Amino acid sequence: MHLTSPADLFEAATTSYRVEQLRYFLIGGETSWLESLRIINSRQRTWAEREVTFYALGASHAMSIRHRDLRVTELLSCRDGFSKDQSFAEMSAAEPFEVSTVIRDMHYSFRLTLHDLQGDDVLLGPYPDEGQMAVAYPRQSVGGRDLRSGRKHTGLMAGGQKDSGYQAFWEDVGTGFPSLKGAASTRYYFECERILCEQFLPSMKDLLVLKTDLWDEAKNSEILLWMAEKGARPAGIDLSFEVVRQAERVLSAFRPVLAVADVRSLPFPANSFDLIYSMGTIEHFEDSAAAVREFFRVLRPSGIAIVGVPNKLDPFMRPMLVSLWNAFGAYPYGMEKSFTSRGLRRLLESAGFRSIGQSGILFMPGWLRVMDLWCHVHTPQLARLTGWLVSPFAWAYRSIPSLRRHGYLIAWAVSKPAGPAGIGALQDSQAGDAPGPP
Secondary structure (H helix, E strand, O other): OOOOOHHHHOOOOOOEEEHHHOEEEEEEOOOHHHHHHOEEEEEEEEEOOEEEEEEEEOOEEEEEEEEOOEEEEEEEEOOOOOOOOEEEEEEEOOOOEEEEEEEOOEEEEEEEOHHHHOOOOOOOOOOOEOOEEEOOOOOOEEOOEEOOOOOEOOOHHHOOHHHHHHHHHHHHHHHHOOOOOOOHHHHHHHHHHHHHHHHHOOOOOOOEEEEOOOHHHHHOOOHHHHHHHOOOEEEEEEOOHHHHHHHHHHHHHHOOEEEEOOOOOOOOOOOOEEEEEEEOOHHHOOOHHHHHHHHHHHEEEEEEEEEEEEEOOOOOOHHHHHHHHHHOOOOOOOOOOOEOHHHHHHHHHHOOOEEEEEEEEOOOOHHHHHHHHHHHHHOHHHHHHHHHHHHHHHHHHHHOHHHHHHOOEEEEEEEOOOOHHHHHHHHHHHHOOOOOOO
């Protein structure tokens, strides 16, 4: 099925509820009753010596708080009829309200505002019109299982200590990292991405585009905004709630479809997108092949994916610098692999893709990018100097196309074969893990 609207990316049978149906519940006791509401995602945090679990549910959202032997759960839902051990409060949430109470020795307060009801919170929405709330959830994932293939759902929200730590790392990065917008090297970054897209996609009009992280929109080049301005319909995911929130502000005029999700388990049906754009994403975890298989699954037949990763053969030896920075705990992006061009191509083709062409972005020393960003953030008066140092590399990238494939991010444009070849390749890729990069 080829989708024509970003809203179609979510389950076709998504139920829409009137805002008047939204209710608030404060419930005591264990949370087994949540199972009846379809737990899609959950994440656990420790806050003020309390264990806090956030739930994204099929038609609801909940937060459960455990304090010593006391557990209470606040729930916003358009559904009712589930069993409740003990109800402390229940009321309509169609209008803003406040709840303040003491439950044993725990002081509890909750405030719902119009700001929340209008959908700025990433857990709510999308909103078809001012009077309606649509609760959407991924068709394939219920209770951590992928219902299409029976594979264990590998999304970070499905649980597991390692995954939780990985998501927490990127949440911290997304929350604490400063904006890089306006730096000379960021302008160069954007120019490289624009040239790359124009090389393989002369027209963006009406293309449904998935970007596999939203860092650029929140902090960097805003390339998805440029695509939207060229007529594309934007969609994107990121591990960080804060990054998704910032990206939504940048893209709000274009009604984007954004989600907090793991690129290795995308919350979208097969054959959804005309273009997948992934630049500097799949190198940050070991099982890059899992992400590439997901790209293949959600890309429509004849669609194009542009995938970029760090260049192992970077003439300015950036991978060596990253290894040194990581050895001293000084690299803010954590674990990062690098690839040869041949290795990246082999990885993509192992998932069923057909290669179209190779390029790259950011032909410049990695240390210069870091220096320019540091000056931009901390000593703006010196950023003019680093901008002057960046300019010859930007000129070379524009003027000498053969240099582009030697950037510190290499990129391949690939397509998903149409017809039986594409379907067979997808089935093969789901049968077992594709080989990893060299």
